[in-house]
Amino acid sequence: MATIANKKSRQRRRELTDGQFALMIGLPVILLLVVIVAYPLVYSAWMAFHRIMFFGGYRAKFVGFKNFATVLSDPEFWWCTWVTIRFTLESVILTMLLGLGIGLLLNRPSRFGSLWRTLVFLPWCVSLYGAGLMFAYLARGQTGLPTAILADLGMQNVPDFMTTRSIVEVLAIGSSWTMAPLVGFFVLANLKTIPKRLYDLAAIDQLTPLETFWNVTLPPLRFTLFVFTSISIVLSMKLFDLIFVLSDGGPGDASSTLTYQLYKVSFKNLNLGYGAAMSFFLLFFIIGSTMALYLVWGRREKAL
Amino acid sequence: MAKIELRQIRKTYDRYVAVENLDLDIIDGEFLVMLGPSGCGKTTTLNMIAGLDYPSQGQILFDGREVTAEPPHGRNIAMVFQSSLLYPHLTVRKNIEASLRHSKLSKAERAQRIADAARMLELEPMLDKLPSQMSGGQRQRAATAKAIVREPACFLLDEPLSALDAALRLSLRSELVNLQKRLGTTAVFVTHDQVEAMTMGDRIAVMSKGNLEQIGTPDEIYNQPASLFVATFLGSPPMNIVAGDVSGGVFHAGPVAIDLAGRAIPNGPVSLGVRPQHVTVTAPDAAGAIPVTVYALEHLGRESVVIADDAGGNKLRALVDPGFHARIGDRLGIMPAASACFFFGPDGRRISA
Numbered sequence: 001m002a003t004i005a006n007k008k009s010r011q012r013r014r015e016l017t018d019g020q021f022a023l024m025i026g027l028p029v030i031l032l033l034v035v036i037v038a039y040p041l042v043y044s045a046w047m048a049f050h051r052i053m054f055f056g057g058y059r060a061k062f063v064g065f066k067n068f069a070t071v072l073s074d075p076e077f078w079w080c081t082w083v084t085i086r087f088t089l090e091s092v093i094l095t096m097l098l099g100l101g102i103g104l105l106l107n108r109p110s111r112f113g114s115l116w117r118t119l120v121f122l123p124w125c126v127s128l129y130g131a132g133l134m135f136a137y138l139a140r141g142q143t144g145l146p147t148a149i150l151a152d153l154g155m156q157n158v159p160d161f162m163t164t165r166s167i168v169e170v171l172a173i174g175s176s177w178t179m180a181p182l183v184g185f186f187v188l189a190n191l192k193t194i195p196k197r198l199y200d201l202a203a204i205d206q207l208t209p210l211e212t213f214w215n216v217t218l219p220p221l222r223f224t225l226f227v228f229t230s231i232s233i234v235l236s237m238k239l240f241d242l243i244f245v246l247s248d249g250g251p252g253d254a255s256s257t258l259t260y261q262l263y264k265v266s267f268k269n270l271n272l273g274y275g276a277a278m279s280f281f282l283l284f285f286i287i288g289s290t291m292a293l294y295l296v297w298g299r300r301e302k303a304l
Numbered sequence: 305m306a307k308i309e310l311r312q313i314r315k316t317y318d319r320y321v322a323v324e325n326l327d328l329d330i331i332d333g334e335f336l337v338m339l340g341p342s343g344c345g346k347t348t349t350l351n352m353i354a355g356l357d358y359p360s361q362g363q364i365l366f367d368g369r370e371v372t373a374e375p376p377h378g379r380n381i382a383m384v385f386q387s388s389l390l391y392p393h394l395t396v397r398k399n400i401e402a403s404l405r406h407s408k409l410s411k412a413e414r415a416q417r418i419a420d421a422a423r424m425l426e427l428e429p430m431l432d433k434l435p436s437q438m439s440g441g442q443r444q445r446a447a448t449a450k451a452i453v454r455e456p457a458c459f460l461l462d463e464p465l466s467a468l469d470a471a472l473r474l475s476l477r478s479e480l481v482n483l484q485k486r487l488g489t490t491a492v493f494v495t496h497d498q499v500e501a502m503t504m505g506d507r508i509a510v511m512s513k514g515n516l517e518q519i520g521t522p523d524e525i526y527n528q529p530a531s532l533f534v535a536t537f538l539g540s541p542p543m544n545i546v547a548g549d550v551s552g553g554v555f556h557a558g559p560v561a562i563d564l565a566g567r568a569i570p571n572g573p574v575s576l577g578v579r580p581q582h583v584t585v586t587a588p589d590a591a592g593a594i595p596v597t598v599y600a601l602e603h604l605g606r607e608s609v610v611i612a613d614d615a616g617g618n619k620l621r622a623l624v625d626p627g628f629h630a631r632i633g634d635r636l637g638i639m640p641a642a643s644a645c646f647f648f649g650p651d652g653r654r655i656s657a
Binding site: 195197198200201203204205206207211215216219220 | 376383389390391406
């Protein structure tokens, strides 16, 4: 009897607690995150406090908060912050409106429903690099598509959207073009959960189309809209590839968002310490704006 | 208050006929139940009365005024939907208010009506709760309150009790009828539950496959069913049906012969229908009895039901005293009381005699 009891208790000791099991199956991902997130983060924090020199041999000299102070007094940084805000606002609003529109349109009964769904989803599958090339052709003056079409129609106009005044809008349209389908599909999935009879109830209550939208259609979408607004804020603020391909930060510095400026400072000017310090400002902006969004909007929403 | 008339209503969806040539007069102040299996057209008819759907042909009149093409708000109706539909993100108070949003009432009047409805349905402690925080019965009361605040000419109810558990359904049934009688408002209630129909309706309209089979009081529907469909759809346990034919005042089904005791049923093929309470259980070889084999015995407390197979495998039921004993496989006879039998012709209509 005693030996059996012993065996049993030894077996029990070998069992893992839930926490241990979670740690065990999570370990590969945790290690991966340490390598690809924690290490670069710590390293860039280290760089932000140093002046890093390449010429005449690689050296790093501790400079304290000097890099951070320089960022704050750099007019170029503030210009890029303004460009980032303008681009993010436009891109997020456009993405959400387009996504909502796509969801609502796809929810209508249609003869080629599944074909439409496939077609509408395709932009999301296009790489930002490809989208950048395409929108460059659409926006460009001399060699752009609009000019060619107008020329075929016998007109001499050279519509050019790659100007300092409109390049941010071109970028916003391009980025929302790639993001909106995904938002649209999540909206569509939510719309499918609305009981049809709720629209009948609204008809009996004599609600106007706007009131019906507000009271029947919108409530189940609100959480999804909040989540995707957060996601697209983050994605817009850190968007790089589309800008790099489409406008290369230009004309001049008209489309230099903070991410583009970081790239320029760190990898073109090789001012790694200064770039690292600037990247922390971008990180604070991203965290700050999503936190603010959560406080003013997200707290009131709950997942259905 | 409203008298509602449906004139030759026909509703088709592409090639599918949902409702066929329906004539229906709903009397002012009555509680009319529309009963039928799913797909019989009862909800479609209700939608057309509400103005949520429009007939392909025919006319709808409210108090003699044609409203066929009018949207719901031209008709002064209120509707309660299946599973007591409410706006899920609005509190009960806001849900009830939504009914009055486009009425021309003053603020004070609205508040008064909401307070009255809440008191009548005992909703006062729940006015600030969301539908998801309430039980099924409370939601049902809230949906009813939402309907009565408008003081409509007519209540339309689309299986409002079907999502509730049996005990709650039982208590809400009488509650709804009591409320309707106190308010005196015409009500049309759609259900597929024959017990609901029998207990609630002043009149029952039985529908099948888009056709009105019969309309009448519960007593008429139960005791004088117009067709085989009505006879078998109402009644629990259901009516026994035996196919056979009549010749010379005697009903024959295979070897069985039942003397019709002078009832004038014309010769020819008929179906005999008899309710389980109108048969007696006898020995298998008794004259005029159908020989059966016991399949199951159900105890209901006050009485028991014998379910038995006849020679053709057709299930027959008999109500017996609770003390009745039989084993599965026992041979018995089931003898219908000739005076209580119904006879249905090959077209399914009842042969009256």
